[in-house]
Amino acid sequence: MTDTLPAGAPAPGTYTLDPGRTTIRADVKAMFGLMTVHGTFRLQSGQVSIGADPGASSVQASIAAGSYASGHTKRDADVVSASLLDARAFPEITFAGQGARPDGDDWVVPGSVTAHGTAVPAEIRLSDARQEDDGAARFRATARLDRTSFGVTNKKGMVGRTVDLVIEAVAQPA
Numbered sequence: 001m002t003d004t005l006p007a008g009a010p011a012p013g014t015y016t017l018d019p020g021r022t023t024i025r026a027d028v029k030a031m032f033g034l035m036t037v038h039g040t041f042r043l044q045s046g047q048v049s050i051g052a053d054p055g056a057s058s059v060q061a062s063i064a065a066g067s068y069a070s071g072h073t074k075r076d077a078d079v080v081s082a083s084l085l086d087a088r089a090f091p092e093i094t095f096a097g098q099g100a101r102p103d104g105d106d107w108v109v110p111g112s113v114t115a116h117g118t119a120v121p122a123e124i125r126l127s128d129a130r131q132e133d134d135g136a137a138r139f140r141a142t143a144r145l146d147r148t149s150f151g152v153t154n155k156k157g158m159v160g161r162t163v164d165l166v167i168e169a170v171a172q173p174a
Helices: 073-080
Strands: 013-017 024-032 035-050 058-069 091-098 101-103 106-115 118-131 135-145 158-174
Touching: 013 118, 035 073, 035 135, 035 158, 091 101, 091 118, 106 135
Parallel strands: none
Antiparallel strands: 013 035, 013 158, 024 035, 024 158, 035 058, 058 091, 091 106, 101 106, 106 118, 118 135, 135 158
8 A cells, every 4th residue: 555645745746956945954952951053054956756656755955064054153163174074074964865654744754864974874754745836845854863873973062962954945846
């Protein structure tokens, strides 16, 4: 038995993520868990293919690692430096996933994230996927990543171990 797309979901097809209409927020606990730092990244490129059978769907996205911005210049430089993301040596953070399975009102896409030169299994949770009046598709995706699984282990205590990504994306039909 195959699952079907929910009412209002984007039509099957291939969609190109629009970097200008996509927001990627990274939330990390800092200062021994006493505060949450909110930063953003810039999407470089991405594509979502929606199959009539959701199990045939796929997602690919590339984030510019050096684009991290939190509004605090010193922190931003530290995050992209060799002590954490090392954006000069590893300029991209990517996600590639295949298949989608329902989970309550959401969909989960299994795949892998590659960051800091290391690929790690990961899942993104898609919610609020809908077709816009202009034919574009809108998605909200979330993921929780453990930075130590990518070999990013510096600044223990000062920078939290888990990173929550929230991605609000708009994609145009390809």
